[in-house]
Amino acid sequence: MARWSASTAAAVATVLGAGLLYMALVASAQPLQPGNMQVINVDDKRNSKFTCVDVKKKRPGCAATCPSRCPKKCLVLCPTCKTFCLCDFYPGVSCGDPRFTGADGNNFYFHGKKDQDFCILSDAGLHINAHFIGKRNPAMSRDFTWIQALGIRFAHHHLYVGAARTAKWDAAADRLALAFDDEDVSLPAFVGARWAPPTAPGLSVTRTAPANTVVVELKGVFRIMANVVPITAEDSRVHRYGVTDDDSLAHLDLGFKFYDLTDDVHGVLGQTYRTDYVNRLNVTAKMPVMGGADTFVTSGLFDADCAVARFGRRSTTTASTAAGAGIAMVTDAKYL
Template sequence: EVSIRSDPHFVAGNGLKFDFMGAPGSIYTVYTDRRLHMNMHMIGVRGNSERKGTWMDEISIMFFPYYNITVSATSPPGTPYTAAHGTVTVNGKTMKSQKLSTMTRWHGLTIQRRKTRVFITIQNLLKLELEVVRAAFWESEDGPGNNYLNLKISALNATQAVHGVMGQTFRETFDVTELPVKGKDGEGVIEGKAEDYIVSGMFAADCKLCTVFDGRNGWNSKVAEEDATKEISEEMHSWTGMAGADSESDEDDLAWE
């Protein structure tokens, strides 16, 4: 089980634990591969400039060439503490937050919303869970003062070219368990420096080390679905087995605001 928790503590693909703080307001590539790219946006401490903590408050998932997905910890103003929190969008459309079992299915994509959790599965590619941590206990000067996200990945398929702050740890050849974890930004674990993973926007794939994602130069020249699937599946390895979702369902589970 791979996770990013709190201010942010990573559990890597090989079980190694390390921190990656980054800088408040910056966006970093957490995972990038041929068909899948994920970015995370960081926020800082609201009331204490002396404390240097950061938290992840939004993640984007680009599933090329089909979907741009965002999961944000931010809730509409006035949302009661006991209500559903967070915001989910798919290709620019916002999923209803009041229907806690909402599900979408196209091209193997399934999204389930619960009160403070979002479950995303892309068939044969990814299975993850996002938790919206509500801000009730973070109103003091040492906290973010806003909701933030925890992320957990339980299964994925990746190529050997996979990269990103966490993505590189899913390579079959990745093994740094004998090296010391040196610093607050993954030193001793990740390739390069934190700034090498900065992108210009939530749906950008233009970081220094973002060279593998097929959609990094835009989505206008889409590859044929059959050719892309055949080409990439031959290169991929499974981290914990295939993620499960039924893309052939006839159910219309969409609910949009």
């Protein structure tokens, strides 16, 4: 997929403001005002047109149609009527059969393997693994895979964010599972409900919808949007996933925002934040795929033992020193 032009990217950055704000608005179904980004629920309205009106400059409205590649929602930038899919446009996104948007703005797939864990990002003070679930297609040489959970390590803490297995999907039922340092985290079921542990005051989890969607933030370190979604019968029919009635394959769509990463950062997504990163993928391909699963595989969701692990390394570089200081500021103990 082609990258956005600088002018378009700047326009969207202006509209979205702080990183993942738009995702919170999507989840809480709060409409944006004319002249901003409109969130369109596609559902059965694939061919419907939506009108953008610029009330400030009094330009005539225009009609927009969600692109066919957007499965459930799309964004319409008013009043220009440029349309985008939620998972297409900014660094740090992972959606569906894991399709990432790297820090260089290019999209790529990383299929991994079902029932295994992979290092998504590893830095001196932060390590994030992802657990993959999947379905085997006998007609293909790989699994269909999705990210079911994240295992996040910082300082001496462990944070689990996952999608609970569910047979029949009910959008009103919360299937989000959270745990911090091996203790389950319970959040009230209303928008704005917030949890923050006393042992890591810079960490917070906030609901942006009554069920299934949260923003996880470690102040000055990362901000992650996590949304539990199923594989629908229509998804399965179109893509031949072979989903059965006993498992909806609930998984996570994710948005990542990182602060103060060192230039030694690595991992499936993390490597794209390095200043020396060279994208060797065929970005013009319909499905550019990043290989090297053996390089990123870990022995467990909280294990920092992938071949490119950086977690816990001490460095005298300015970037690493800054990252370590950031971690120390939001935890109750010195970074170990």
